[in-house]
Amino acid sequence: MKHFILLSLALTLQAVATDWTQFRGPQGNGVSTDRNLPAKLSSDNLKWSISLPGRGLSGALVLGNKVILTCSSGPTQTRLHVIALNTRDGSTLWHRQFWATGRTMCHSKTSVAAPTPCSDGKNIYAVFSSNDVICLDLDGNLQWLRGLTADYTNVSNSLGMSSSPVVTGNTLVVQVENDSESYTLGLNKNTGINRWRLDRPKAANWTSPLIIAEGLVALQSKEGIDAVRAMDGSKAWSYDDGASTIPSSTLLKGVIYVPSHGVTALELNKDDAGNTPKQLWQSGRLQLGTASPIVINNKVFTINKAGVLTTGDTQSGERGWQLRLKGPFSATPVSAGKHLYFVNERGLIQVVDTETEEGEIVGTLNLDEQILGSPAVGGGALYLRSNTKVYKIAK
Amino acid sequence: MKPLAVAFMALQFFFVVHAASLSDSINTIRSVGAEGKGNAQAAKAWKEISKADATTLPQILTAMKGVSPLAANWLRAAVDTIASRSKGLPEKELLEFIADHQQDTRARRLAFELIQKTNPKQADQLIPGFINDPSTELRREAVAKVMEEGTRQKDAKQNKPAIKSFRQALNAARDIDQIQTTTTALRQLNEKVDLPSHFGFLMHWNVIGPFDNTERNGFEKIYPPEKSINFGAVYEGKNGKVKWSEFVTADQYGMVDINKAYPGPGDGLKEVTAYAYTEYKASEASEAELRLGCKNAWKIWHNGQLIFGRDEYHRGMRIDQYRLNLNLNKGRNTLLIKLCQNEQTQPWTKEWQFQLRICDSTGTAVHAADRPVTPTSGTDNSKSPSKSPRRPRK
Structure with missing residues (x-):
């Protein structure tokens, strides 16, 4: 009996571990532990596609048997949607709607449903470009909501906001940085009430916070990186050599790869990530477009505006092989094993085997729709969303 | 029991x-x-x-x-x-x-x-009754039906009924996309549409500038027009003496293009601030909305009171981008807008302009009691010299 309980617990933990809980997955780096994704793609791998009730480029969450998505609809995108679909067949499990309380104006390419929601496994935290923050449980029951533009009237970006929230410890971190009233907020994840509110650089910023250790979050801006304690918003350390305001940093094995002067690698202090990190290298030859960098094994991968995939050595930053893909790309790729999964803005999925000598495209599938959001991975499937549909790709 | x-x-x-x-x-x-x-x-x-x-x-x-x-x-x-x-x-x-x-x-x-x-059938039967509904979301459904009918009539070359349908749709429409689609259809049928009047855009202004906005400091700096409106005054501007002049826009979406008031060299003036002033005669005291579209930093005052301001530059602009509540006084109301242009030189940063309208919460235009006829030609000082300002009413 004892062994059975332990086995059940282990299986449960394993299921939780494969959930895709935030922008770029559970570690916030696009790396999936899934080993059952198809690489050589064909139309047979498209298991289902479902029409969505609105637009969006936010990524999906995969929580057990649920795919969670956000959308916005209406002539000025004032209707906000959070929807849960069954992973098996795409049927709707629940659908909740809200009215935007903040400004909904954004560039025609983006959408009010741009930020990817996040989850702590108990609740879902959805953020929209209107700065509405909505907390629902996994069954769609409302826990709390906030309207950050109602509270801080100049928090908005007329091109649209896109920063995806993260939850760590008991704090939900929401970056609402813009040219005017620019903040990052730490909200009590149980009530939505401010734990802290940080003044941030007055500049439009579309990057997302990155959890670099339990309770420690890296906030990226045009000025660089600020590592902030999620509990009280206090600053642990700063990297002030500037950074991009579009692609976000990524973390693997204690090293942050920052979109700064190409890519800059910062090694976290092994004893305490709250101590100032050591700069390992900086490489201007690793150029980024809109997509964030991703790291697997000993290579960092960047994709530039021309669609050229470039590899760099994680120890030295030295540039390795390059491979031209069909771009352009807005979505950050995800990885499973040795494969990288890219989807370009025209909906063409390209799977790259990163262990061949010069990299090789081993699979493609054209969904023939504009796709701007990073895919989600869960339960042996890849989930992608366009402005009109969500797709499940699996063996 | x-x-x-x-x-x-x-x-x-x-x-x-x-x-x-x-x-x-x-x-x-x-x-x-x-x-x-x-x-x-x-x-x-x-x-x-x-x-x-x-x-x-x-x-x-x-x-x-x-x-x-x-x-x-x-x-x-x-x-x-x-x-x-x-x-x-x-x-x-x-x-x-x-x-x-x-x-x-x-x-x-x-x-x-x-x-x-x-009960979708029952819902569908309700839609025609929403044509003048206070809910713009419900109204939209009814307008869409009438537009469909107009399109069908137009395609069948039934021009008179088509014009009637599109007129009905336009009069009821409050969403920009529906207004634009019906306007296009009516114009294709050789009908005239007075869009500034439909929206309630304010077309007649007095402007003064340019004042300095080097390093974007002009946004917070208080220049004389913020203290008092005196059309006879002459002030020190960024490039010499400045005074008020009349500005009229004939743009169908009410665009007040300050570059036409102060055409600079090349792509226009940079790091400058201007003010635009107008008066609005309300037939009665009422709650209304000021709806502004603007991609420059701006502040707006109603009857001398600052309502709102925003220091964002060149991130985008659309009709009704900002909705501000307003309590109109019966009779004379004054509106002053400050418009800042920054240092950027990219092609998309040339614009120095705004569009402003007064409407109710549904977007229905609330016209001034003395709204002038919609102008057919506007000010463009790159082609002709500026006119003296219209004197403010006491």
């Missing part, structure tokens, strides 16, 4: 307590405040409300009247939750609710969507 009476009384007691509990829970949600104030209590109340059965939906919808947008969302989520697990909905009561124009417009739309799910 006695046990029956007891049971009846107990049942009555249950309903009274239940109704009171629901009412209390609704009131808790109605009182949520800024920065999450009341969220913890609202979460408990929401749980109670969401357990209720579908017969309570009209009560919850009614409670949306006069609440904050946040409280409306709490209540909306309860309605969605109750409706999604209920097998039947109180259709008769919901239809009565939709028909009641005194109720909250968002709540009425929500009730309509519930009917759409349970």
